Amino acid sequence: MFDQQARVERVLERHPDAMVVEPVPGRPALIRRDEILVAGRDAAAAETAVRRWCDARHDERAVARLRLRPAAKVDVCELAARLTEGGVGGGPAAGARRRGLTVSPNHLVHGQPLWWSGPADRPRPAAPVPAPRAAAARRDVTVAILDTGLSPHPWYEDADWFREQADEVREVLDADLDGDLDAQAGHGTFVAGVVLRHAPSARLRALRVLGGDGVGDELGVIRALERLAEWGRADVVNLSLGCHTYDDRPSPLLTRAVAALGRRTVVVACAGNTAGDRPFWPAAMKPVVGVAALDGGERAWFSNHGWWVDACAEGTEVTSSFVHFDGPRPPADGADPDDFRGYATWSGTSFAAPAVAGRIAGLAAAEGIGAADAADRVLDPEANPSLPGLGVVVGSGGEHADS
Structure with a gap:
């Protein structure tokens, strides 16, 4: 296993605006320093409440980002909690309206696997595997992948859906120019291949929200989800990323962004690799399908688990599409x-x-049904086996699946 503290230190070195917070000992989280996110409708009230410390306000579509002056040394977690509760009186949120505001620190999100207590595992070169063969489909299905991007690959580089976005979403393989492949470069391309092995006829829509080091932030994910909501054509959204939050509650801003996709869109997220039961977001959100990893018929040693996990599938020694790079x-x-x-x-x-x-996407395409109906069938506990703390077991489902 890679040294946990060394990994954290490398992230902080690469992201000097990030910091570790630990309001509850033993339950750390990462946030952007001196930033809070606020629902657009609450931006003016929040700015007024923190006017003594506010340096700038940046309005996005449905969310605003408030930057606080570093010299003020404001505890943004305490500030967010007080604003959410409508706190008045002493403390940084003095003067806030009694109505609670929709506020969150800007948590860092990270792709899995390389993170706290994650497996000591990097991608390893593999021999070519046959391209997924598209079966007959009764309707088009689109899977959105929020990740590190998408590099050309023989499995899909001639597809019209890839050509439409190829330049926008190309992966950055060595951002720090050290000659090594960045720690999670290729993550999005790998995830795309796993989707296609189970849904060969799917159209993919990639949105880059993580760097090659596997790190992004809550604001970037919210922006991407808002783009998808406006686009309105994503049947399934895959989020192989997430974080722990400072208070172990779901971010209200991210919750709103997921809800804005609507009920016809199914959101699937990884449960995380900290080998524990601490909720990992957004996988632990009620509207999201949280997925743990199996090693054969048992929980993979690195996989999170718990009451909030909905499903599990093979997650060890998976082979998929990847980038071209010689380190x-x-x-x-x-x-x-x-x-x-x-x-x-x-x-x-x-x-x-x-x-x-x-x-889910493959079943929706093959049978011409909505993604939500397909998810109900794939995750039906009456028709499929379940494991305690891991949810419904989702098997290989055909020749294109990972073994």
Whole structure:
């Protein structure tokens, strides 16, 4: 396992505006320093409440970002809690209206697997595997993938849906120019391949919300979800990312963005790789299908679990599409550990989630039904086995599935 503290330190070094907060000992979270997010309708009231410390206000579509002056040294977690409760009196939120505001710190989100207590696992080069063969479909189905982007790959590079977005969403493989593949570069391309192995006829819509180091933030995810809501054509959304929040509650801003997609869109998210039962968001949200990872018929040792997990699928030694990249490490035992030629093997709940998303999309396409109806069938506990703390077991579902 990679050293946990060393990983955190590398993230903080690369993201100097980030900080670790730990209001409850042993339950840390990462946030953007001196930032709070506010629902658009509450932006003016929140700005008034924090006017003594507010440096700038940036309005987005349905959310505003307030930047606080670093010299004020405001505890943004305490501030968010007080504004949410409509707190008055002492403290940074003095003067806030009694009506609670919709406020959250800007949490960092991260792709899985490489994070706190995640598996000591990097992608490994794999031999080519056959391209998924599209079966007859009764309707078009679109799966949106919010991740690190999408690089060209023989499985889909000639598809019209890829050509329409190829330049916008291309993965950044070595952002720090150190010669190594960034820690989670290729994550989105890998996830896309898992979806296609379960839903070969699906159209994919990629939105880049994570850097190649696997790190993004809540605001970026909200922006992407708002774009999807306006677009209105996503049947399934896959989020192989997430975070712990400072108060172990769902972010109200992210909750609103998920709800804005509407009931016809199914949102699937990975349960995270901290090997515990602490809620991981957005997977733990009620409208979201939270997916844990299996290793054969048992929980993968790294996978989160708990009452909030809805489903589980194979998440170890998954093989899928990947990027082309030859890093500096020398060959060992006859194999080059960082010479990737379009295929890789990887483990994590990140790769169990798109298996479930793909199964839902594949069933919707094959039978011409809505994604919500397909999800009800794939996740029906009466028709499928379940495991305690892991939810419904979603099996391979055909020759295109990962084994």
